[in-house]
Amino acid sequence: MTRIFGSPGRYVQAAGLIDHAAGHIGKLGARRVAILCSSRSQRNEARRLVDSLHTAGIAIVIATFGGECSRQEIEKQVAWVKAQAPIDVLIALGGGKTLDAGKSIAHRLAVPVVVMPTLASNDAPCTALSVLYTPEGATESFEVFDQGPALVLVDTDIIAQAPTRFLVAGIGDAMSTWYEARACQQNPAGITLLGARPGLAGLALAEACARTLFEHGVEAVAAVEAKRVNAALEQVVDANTLLSGLGAESGGVAAAHAVAQAFTLLEEVDRNYLHGEMVAFGLLTQLMLEAERDEAGRVCSLFAQVGLPVTLAQLGIAEADAAALDTVVAATIDFPFIGNMPFAVTADAVRRALLEADVLGQAIIAVLGDIPYRALHS
Numbered sequence: 001m002t003r004i005f006g007s008p009g010r011y012v013q014a015a016g017l018i019d020h021a022a023g024h025i026g027k028l029g030a031r032r033v034a035i036l037c038s039s040r041s042q043r044n045e046a047r048r049l050v051d052s053l054h055t056a057g058i059a060i061v062i063a064t065f066g067g068e069c070s071r072q073e074i075e076k077q078v079a080w081v082k083a084q085a086p087i088d089v090l091i092a093l094g095g096g097k098t099l100d101a102g103k104s105i106a107h108r109l110a111v112p113v114v115v116m117p118t119l120a121s122n123d124a125p126c127t128a129l130s131v132l133y134t135p136e137g138a139t140e141s142f143e144v145f146d147q148g149p150a151l152v153l154v155d156t157d158i159i160a161q162a163p164t165r166f167l168v169a170g171i172g173d174a175m176s177t178w179y180e181a182r183a184c185q186q187n188p189a190g191i192t193l194l195g196a197r198p199g200l201a202g203l204a205l206a207e208a209c210a211r212t213l214f215e216h217g218v219e220a221v222a223a224v225e226a227k228r229v230n231a232a233l234e235q236v237v238d239a240n241t242l243l244s245g246l247g248a249e250s251g252g253v254a255a256a257h258a259v260a261q262a263f264t265l266l267e268e269v270d271r272n273y274l275h276g277e278m279v280a281f282g283l284l285t286q287l288m289l290e291a292e293r294d295e296a297g298r299v300c301s302l303f304a305q306v307g308l309p310v311t312l313a314q315l316g317i318a319e320a321d322a323a324a325l326d327t328v329v330a331a332t333i334d335f336p337f338i339g340n341m342p343f344a345v346t347a348d349a350v351r352r353a354l355l356e357a358d359v360l361g362q363a364i365i366a367v368l369g370d371i372p373y374r375a376l377h378s
């Protein structure tokens with residue numbers, strides 16, 4: 001059966017990279033570019049990008065992102081950019097939604113996209129897909145493109161200045177990559193986000209991603225707490241951004257993302273938690289479904305140490321809230337990629353796994369003692 005490995009054209013990561021961005025963007029033949037970014041970004045890092053591009057003689061228009069990666073926002077931006085002088089490259093600078101919107105806008109304009117994440121909270125930068133939301137912010141669907149981004153530029157100085165919670169959430173999203181790819185590979189009918197079988201590269205990168213996080217996760221989080229870049233942070237940004245994206249796209253997703261997606265249906269959880277935080281608890285649930293108790297303990301211990309939610313209560317869900325659990329269970333078994341698990345997943349099994357993950361989390365917190373929980377305090 002078909003194997004597909006996708007990737008961005010080039011990935012560049014360095015501290016202070018934004019001040020030299022034009023050197024890399026110029027290699028794409030850019031003479032006139034559009035920068036998609038928020039108004040907040042225009043008062044901050046976007047100014048450094050503009051300076052770099054101006055120095056290199058590259059003309060710029062700036063498109064202000066409205067905040068939601070919805071079809072309406074994308075069409076509005078496409079119309080606005082078309083009304084300016086023609087551009088040859090679109091640069092998306094910001095968080096996951098800005099980057100996803102940028103990929104969709106560039107696709108519609110038929111120009112290469114340069115992706116510049118300012119957070120390491122998710123694996124959006126390196127994938128050839130965008131998650132679309134309704135204007136109200138509910139997940140609607142996703143678009144898959146024929147090509148990944150032309151160029152990904154990651155400035156670790158900017159990542160280190162962002163609130164710690166974002167890097168921590170990225171660790172949750174990235175850690176799941178290996179376990180989901182492994183499940184997808186174990187199922188002979190498992191398929192990746194590109195509609196193909198997981199190949200060796202996707203699996204190897206996913207495994208390296210998890211190994212890197214176990215080794216450097218705690219130290220990298222401490223570096224961001226101190227707002228400085230060190231070798232551990234460079235490793236974890238690489239894992240959260242490049243390895244996680246490539247591994248998820250070419251290795252496949254499974255139960256962890258099904259549970260995470262189900263959590264978004266609980267309004268309180270969706271409003272207060274980041275994608276990677278929901279994936280973290282989703283991964284613990286997946287490992288319980290797989291009866292991988294030792295591995296679940298290892299993962300849970302790291303999650304608790306870096307400040308990811310490891311109990312239902314830490315996600316703002318009361319154990320006794322039967323209606324909330326019913327919603328999560330039903331949505332989990334409805335998720336398209338739950339079929340990537342190598343065995344049939346029943347509602348009862350999901351419910352049991354959610355509660356077992358919760359018990360494990362409570363036990364680990366009791367052993368580790370009082371570790372500052374970041375999610376609600378940043």
Ligand SMILES: [Zn+2]
Nearest residue numbers: 123173275279
């Ligand atoms: Zn994810």
